Amino acid sequence: MNALWYLMRGTGAVSLVLLTMTLALGVANHGRWAPRNTPRFVVDHLHRTASLLVVALLAVHITTAVLDRHVAIDLADAVIPFAGHYRPLWVGLGALSLDLLLALIVTSLLRARIGLRQWKAVHWLAYACWPVAVAHGLGNGTDVPHGGWMLWLTGACAVTVAAAVWARLTRAPRPAATSAPTAPVVPTTIHAPTGALR
Numbered sequence: 001m002n003a004l005w006y007l008m009r010g011t012g013a014v015s016l017v018l019l020t021m022t023l024a025l026g027v028a029n030h031g032r033w034a035p036r037n038t039p040r041f042v043v044d045h046l047h048r049t050a051s052l053l054v055v056a057l058l059a060v061h062i063t064t065a066v067l068d069r070h071v072a073i074d075l076a077d078a079v080i081p082f083a084g085h086y087r088p089l090w091v092g093l094g095a096l097s098l099d100l101l102l103a104l105i106v107t108s109l110l111r112a113r114i115g116l117r118q119w120k121a122v123h124w125l126a127y128a129c130w131p132v133a134v135a136h137g138l139g140n141g142t143d144v145p146h147g148g149w150m151l152w153l154t155g156a157c158a159v160t161v162a163a164a165v166w167a168r169l170t171r172a173p174r175p176a177a178t179s180a181p182t183a184p185v186v187p188t189t190i191h192a193p194t195g196a197l198r
């Protein structure tokens with residue numbers, strides 16, 4: 001038991017919660033849903049920010065796993081699925097989930113260049129990225145065989161994703177015209193009050 005190990009577990013747990021939030025916010029973004037009195041661009045920004053935060057947290061999760069001398073994991077094991085010697089299946093699923101996440105983020109940042117169709121095709125991978133990350137957490141989790149807090153946390157994440165997927169499958173997106181404003185309206189023309197300038 002050491003600080004690195006606790007940090008690895010903590011960042012793993014928070015990464016899973018943030019990944020869950022990212023997926024749920026993505027579904028809300030697609031459906032143009034936002035809480036009452038909340039402009040829709042807030043959901044869009046939260047979705048994007050949460051996804052970038054996952055990457056930051058995972059950087060710590062992976063660094064601690066590599067530095068921890070109790071487990072023989074090197075940097076390549078974090079990106080090349082199933083290639084390592086330490087728990088190849090469970091750590092490999094983590095690497096696979098990381099690769100999918102990076103593909104989602106890189107294509108999203110390059111969306112204007114690659115086009116909407118290709119971006120959308122890659123974005124479907126979000127629905128694979130989440131269960132693969134969950135399988136990694138359950139397979140690697142220290143407490144899981146004893147039914148510890150990690151199991152409850154994973155259960156809460158699973159309920160959130162199930163609700164999001166249910167909403168995605170059963171509710172049509174709001175029409176753009178009637179949805180909440182997407183950004184503050186900035187006047188583009190200044191009207192002279194008297195007409196003296198016309």
Ligand code: HEM
Pocket residue numbers: 019022023024025026027029030031047048051052101104105108109123126127129130168
């Ligand atoms: C910089 C990163 C990202 C940006 C800019 C972004 C942007 C978007 C946008 C604009 C939508 C709405 C698409 C539509 O109107 O149909 C969306 C949907 C979605 N996003 Fe992301 N996204 C990012 C990363 C991620 C990540 C990492 C995940 C992984 C969980 C994710 C999961 C989803 C999901 C599940 C949807 C709903 C897709 C559907 O069912 O049609 N996104 N995203």
Ligand code: HEM
Pocket residue numbers: 008009010011012013015016019058061062065066071073077078079091094095097098101133136137138140141142143144150
């Ligand atoms: C989307 C990507 C990932 C997520 C969401 C994630 C999340 C998690 C979670 C929730 C746990 C269980 C914590 C516990 O109960 O102890 C865990 C454990 C672990 N993860 Fe990840 N992980 C990801 C990627 C990776 C990668 C790429 C590596 C490779 C370096 C890795 C290495 C580990 C290790 C070694 C453990 C075991 C910790 C222990 O001994 O308890 N993870 N991860």
